[in-house]
Amino acid sequence: MALFEQRPEKYFQFYAQVHFLTCEECLSHHGEISEDPQHKPPLHPDCRCHLLEFPSKQLEYYQEQAERMKLRAQQELMRRRLWREAVENLNGSDSAHAEALFRQAAQVEFYLEEVEQLCAEKRELFEKNPDLRARLQKLFVKFYRMKFSLDKYRPIPPKLVLVWETEGIKRIKELLP
Ligand SMILES: [Zn+2]
Structure with missing residues (x-):
């Protein structure tokens, strides 16, 4: 019984809007699941992140979402590096x-x-x-x-x-x- 009581009733998932302006800090939390969130948006002025509350019985579903969300955040960081590198490599002779x-x-x-x-x-x-x-x-x-x-x-x-x-x-x- 004690074990059952310890199980949290609800969890929170961190949602960042993944786009070119989203800061790295917010992206790093995108998808994060916790019982007692340490990172509560807004994390900074103009932060558009939010926490979504969900019941613990849906944990598995949200964990799957989290995997996808973390991947998207990583892809956005990679995209920025590639874009930046492209801009730096741009010159008149060989593009x-x-x-x-x-x-x-x-x-x-x-x-x-x-x-x-x-x-x-x-x-x-x-x-x-x-x-x-x-x-x-x-x-x-x-x-x-x-x-x-x-x-x-x-x-x-x-x-x-x-x-x-x-x-x-x-x-x-x-x-x-
Ligand atoms: Zn944010």
Whole structure:
């Protein structure tokens, strides 16, 4: 009986919104399950994380979710490293290596905001290299189309996806004319 009484009635799972702005600290807790959470969001100003309470009889289900969530958080960290490395490797003469890295990063996710940041950071390089601009425009348009075939966008109505896609592609062409 004593053992039975010790079993917690409920647990909490930590949810972070996994995207390019989520800080590493929050990502590191994504999926975490605890009886008595040590990390209670908000962890910092603008933190969008939350705790989800669930009954202990559903523990197994949430543990499976946790595995998937931890994997996603790790993939996002890997994606950032690849993107960063691609940006650092970008130059006017040979963009093949950078393009390969961009491609690997885009397998995980692709963010227009990061393209905007890239274009601001590499303005001079792009001004001098119309060929590079053209190559990247083509590549990023392709990535932007690929983006919406990711599982997480499946619940979004196709009409809305089409609007996003059209707007996004227009923006990429503006950024890399
Ligand atoms: Zn957070």
